[in-house]
Amino acid sequence: MNNNISSLFVESLNELNISERQKSVLQASLTLFSEQGFENTSTTEIAQLAGVAVGTVYQQFNNKEGLLQAVLEPVITEVIPKVASEFANGIQAPQGPNFTEFLQNIMQDRMQFVIDNLPQIRILVRETMVNQKIRNQMKMELAKLPFAKLKELFVYYQEQGQLVDWEFSRILRAIIGAMCSYLVPLIFEPNKTIDVAKASQDAAETLIKGLKP
Template sequence: MSEKQKKILQAATELFAEKGFSATSTNEIAKRAGVAEGTIFRHYKTKKELLMAITMPTLVDGVIPFLAKEFTEEVFEKEYPDFRAFIEQLIRNRFEFARENGKLLKIYFMELMYHNELRAQFSEVFMTHVKDKFEHVIDYYKRKGELKDFPNSTIMRALITNIVGFMITRFVVMPDARWEDEQEIEFTIDYILNGILK
């Protein structure tokens, strides 16, 4: 990759994270990268191709499969004294990943709903690397009597929705708010396990 391409990708990443894909023009990207707008189109036919050049190699081809493998080894292939300990490890593991990759995750989640290619890749990675191991953990804690006999898909959906919702709020929607991260992690674990009623 040429220096100009690196500058274009860096500028596009920053602007897409700040303003969103739709609100960012290629002219703005060119100015921030210090290149002519035509230079962008010599490397990327469309702005969407530029978006895919940022998200696909970095997140889908590089980070997500590695993340999924690393994630399953770090979280799903360990033994825990109870389901709470599993949930805590799951949240802390994803929290650190989100902290280190905030800008890219912001772009990824902002654009996930608008681009079929991103959704398809996300689904493929989850189904290939995570789903079976997640079901195995849920079945184990059901047998131990710690989880209700809800369908595994319902339990997974509840966990993923709450954990991803926390991460998106923390690192995408309100990254500059005054967060007490440790307290918020504990609150998240508590309401996942016990709800919000007294």
């Protein structure tokens, strides 16, 4: 399973009908926007990393905002759905009625994914907060994410008496909220770190107190 946003971004660009120069500019933009932030990145730096003239950047994209949109669109419409699909397909069927262990495993997996891709996720989150167009795109794509298999597993644990009989969306919000309490500080505090194994264990132990029947 490929969990690297940058690699999946390159794959998505290869599927588009664009020139190699455009691909280089978009790859360089994602790298620099992620590492330095959108506001702190100049088109000159993008051109240098992409190995093209500054004029080439402006020929393909009207301005830096247009370039940002061109970078984030495939991330939102191609990369995120692919990551979600691969995660859903990789979820293992439970071997027994141990919801706590299952919960910790999926939380640790997703928390590790965020940490491994933190620079890219940081720019995506920040721009989603301030850009209405990007925010609307995110909402549409998130609504399409494949949760059917995860929902089936929640039903299994409910039938085993290990999980409270709540709607799937309510349980999912609780899990996402618990993970965000650990992950959001990492997005806004670049020097902050966490022990993923311990954080996922602590989060699961806290959640399970409210999710038991």
